[in-house]
Amino acid sequence: MTSTRDLDSEASEYQDDANTSFENELILNWYPKRILNRIEKGKSILELGIGHGYTPLWFNEASSRHVVIDGSKAVIDQFKKKNPSYGGDIVFSYFEEFETEDPFDYIVMGFVLEHVDDPHIVLNRFKKFLKPDGRLYVAVPNGKSLNRRLGLAMGMIDDIYSLNQNDLALGHKRQYCLDTLRLDIEAAGLEVTHTEGIYLKPFPLHILQNIESPEQNFQALMEVGIDFPELCVALLLEAKTK
Numbered sequence: 202m203t204s205t206r207d208l209d210s211e212a213s214e215y216q217d218d219a220n221t222s223f224e225n226e227l228i229l230n231w232y233p234k235r236i237l238n239r240i241e242k243g244k245s246i247l248e249l250g251i252g253h254g255y256t257p258l259w260f261n262e263a264s265s266r267h268v269v270i271d272g273s274k275a276v277i278d279q280f281k282k283k284n285p286s287y288g289g290d291i292v293f294s295y296f297e298e299f300e301t302e303d304p305f306d307y308i309v310m311g312f313v314l315e316h317v318d319d320p321h322i323v324l325n326r327f328k329k330f331l332k333p334d335g336r337l338y339v340a341v342p343n344g345k346s347l348n349r350r351l352g353l354a355m356g357m358i359d360d361i362y363s364l365n366q367n368d369l370a371l372g373h374k375r376q377y378c379l380d381t382l383r384l385d386i387e388a389a390g391l392e393v394t395h396t397e398g399i400y401l402k403p404f405p406l407h408i409l410q411n412i413e414s415p416e417q418n419f420q421a422l423m424e425v426g427i428d429f430p431e432l433c434v435a436l437l438l439e440a441k442t443k
Contacts, residue, residue, distance in 0.1 A: 344376030
């Protein structure tokens with residue numbers, strides 16, 4: 202299946218001055234470290250999407266072979282310009298069209314499944330590119346996060362799974378929660394082996410940034426959130442083939 206989306210049209214939201222840049226930087230420099238704590242260094246890693254450009258640097262440094270796929274030429278060019286010494290391989294391709302004859306030890310889908318036309322196609326396709334003992338890592342925004350639950354109770358959103366203006370600007374097509382993400386992964390013939398949360402957010406960002414010792418506060422919110430995925434801003438799941 203070929204995607205008809207113009208991914209370059211969403212590239213502006215992946216600039217450093219985008220509205221969501223602070224929390225993006227926080228999350229995108231956190232979850233790679235969580236994955237790296239669980240994998241064997243010096244193995245091969247296939248990553249879907251360059252995104253804001255933080256994660257490829259983490260995964261390339263830890264792997265013997267790092268390949269990242271992206272369907273936006275603008276995002277690729279932006280990343281190369283900013284990171285001329287990056288040593289991994291970048292493949293310009295839609296996820297639905299990517300092919301490889303060399304399986305990988307680990308595959309990372311970091312904030313990808315909320316964007317694609319059909320997550321089932323992507324999960325089933327890339328499952329074939331895992332080595333028999335390999336692991337898949339999936340991170341997505343959580344539609345049932347504490348801050349969204351509060352927004353629903355306060356009448357700020359009308360449905361827990363609704364997409365807001367920021368979601369639409371980023372090209373999001375769906376909201377996940379822990380249950381729906383697990384269902385999609387298991388429907389692809391994968392077994393979930395680990396689950397954790399990313400960033401427990403009890404108050405709006407401008408309040409959190411103005412509380413005393415904000416750096417320590419944000420670190421604490423990331424650490425506490427690990428054990429409460431159903432309430433966190435984002436979810437991180439590990440899976441293997443059955």
